[in-house]
Amino acid sequence: MHSTRSSVTEMSTPLLSIRGLKTCFPTRAGLVTAVDGVDLDVYPGECLGIVGESGSGKSVTFASVIGLVRSPGYVADGSMQFDGIDLRGLNADGWRTLRGRDIAMTxxxxxxxxxxxxxxxxxxxxxxxxxxxxxxxxxxxxxxxxxxxxxxxxxxxxxxxxxxxxxxxxxxxxxxxxxxxxxxxxxxPKLLIADEPTTALDVTIQAQVLDLISDLRRELGMSVVLITHDLGIVAEHTDRVAVMYAGQIVEAGVTRELIDRPRHPYTRGLIGLIPRLSDLDAPIKPIEGQVPELIGLGGTCRFYDRCDFRASRCRTDIPMEAAGLDHQVRCVRVEESLQ
Structure with a gap:
């Protein structure tokens, strides 16, 4: 059972600290900003879940962390510190030493x-x-x-x-x-990045692979980043979770707190897609619409066109705001009870 505050964060220095990460890809249609201003910390020994739809920037964020973004793509801004090492300052030899030994990715x-x-x-x-x-x-x-x-x-x-x-x-x-x-x-490695480790596996094998990662994390004392689109997986296997949408973190916090009390409409929509064992006949409401194209975005909430609670004040550049202990939300209506 997850506590209301992640114990690994209380007295630890982050193993991985990301601030203001921005990763871009030039295309014929314009500059795609696949990751835009992401702030994240991964602490020693914890499992951090990264959840969101396809195209939300989850994999590109950690491809940037591990130095796998290749030209014409590039990291345009931000800092990435891993165990005291400036990742953006590494040369080819530095990456060869670090990648595979201290940071690994599946x-x-x-x-x-x-x-x-x-x-x-x-x-x-x-x-x-x-x-x-x-x-x-x-x-x-x-x-x-x-x-x-x-x-x-x-x-x-x-x-x-x-x-x-x-x-x-x-x-x-x-x-x-x-x-x-x-x-x-x-x-x-000190950090394992598991990118959709259960893709195309049946439910039984999914459970075996996820339990294996959890067991090895405890046995080896490593940190894990679990990238997935499935909040059900996140609820069972992570200490903290960050929800990504259109290249930004829109909500982050201790897993149990975020699952029990989601504050962003997008997170609420994702949770609404999880079938309830207590009411198998309850209808599942899909999130209408599509993730927006990541070209020329800015100055408005990126979930605006799909949100049931949008208002005129949402047409601004919205920062992350505190929504409780270890809980942050990118929404102007964070203090309201959304029904």
Whole structure:
């Protein structure tokens, strides 16, 4: 059960601190600002959920954090500090040292993220040989293979010593997702970014993968960012949550507080999409409309056209406001009871 205040934030310095992050992509139609003024903290040992519809900027935010935004895209503004390191000041050598060792990321689709021409052993060992600092100089490759087998066993792959030389297509979708997690965790990172780790998996396998991430977080003492569009997953597996919409954080807070008392109309809409076991016949109301194009936005609430509570004063640039202890909302009606 989540407390009303996240215990990991009370006396901790953030492991990752993002301020004013702005990431842009030039297109023929204009400049797309995929991430616009994002502020986030990730604390040691916590699981932070990032939730929102497709196109809200979730993945681009953390692709920016891990240095994977490539030209013509670019980080236009903001600061990113990880464990005392200025991420925006890293050169190519700095990224090679940090990425994979201290920060790791699992991609949405394990089948396309894994190299079909390499065995699982080769793909895990490659990461270990490049980044692991605790492998012995003599017999380094043998030690890397032993560690790879250990990682497959850790993520629940049956008979890992026999399956390690198989290719990705020889595994099921859930097993491929576990292999992605094994690769990401092979160097014991301080931060794991799990980008939609349950994409295209059935419900039973989803639960197994999410429980695995939670167990490994506790066992290894790492921080986790769980990126998803599903607030049901966030409610079960995170300490805090940030809701993104059209490139901005619109609500953030301790998970139980935010789920029980959502203050932004968009968050309320997302929660309304979760089926209720107490009333299976209750209708599910979709959020009408689409996420706006991220070109030339500004000067108005980005949820304005889809909001049932919009007013004339919403046509302003709205900052995040406190809505209680460890709870912030980007809405001019935060003090009102919206029904």
């Amino acid at each position: 991609m949405q689709d394990a089948l396309t993220a894994l190299n079909p021409a390499l065995t699982v052993a080769e793909q895990i060992e490659e990461v270990l040989l490049a980044h692991a600092t605790d492998l012995p100089r003599r017999g380094r490759r043998d030690a890397a293979r032993a560690r790879a087998i250990e990682m497959l066993r850790l993520v629940g792959i049956p008979a890992p010593d026999k399956r390690i030389d198989d290719y990705p297509h020889q595994f099921s979708g859930g097993m491929r997702q576990r292999i992605m997690i094994a690769i990401a965790l092979s160097c014991r």
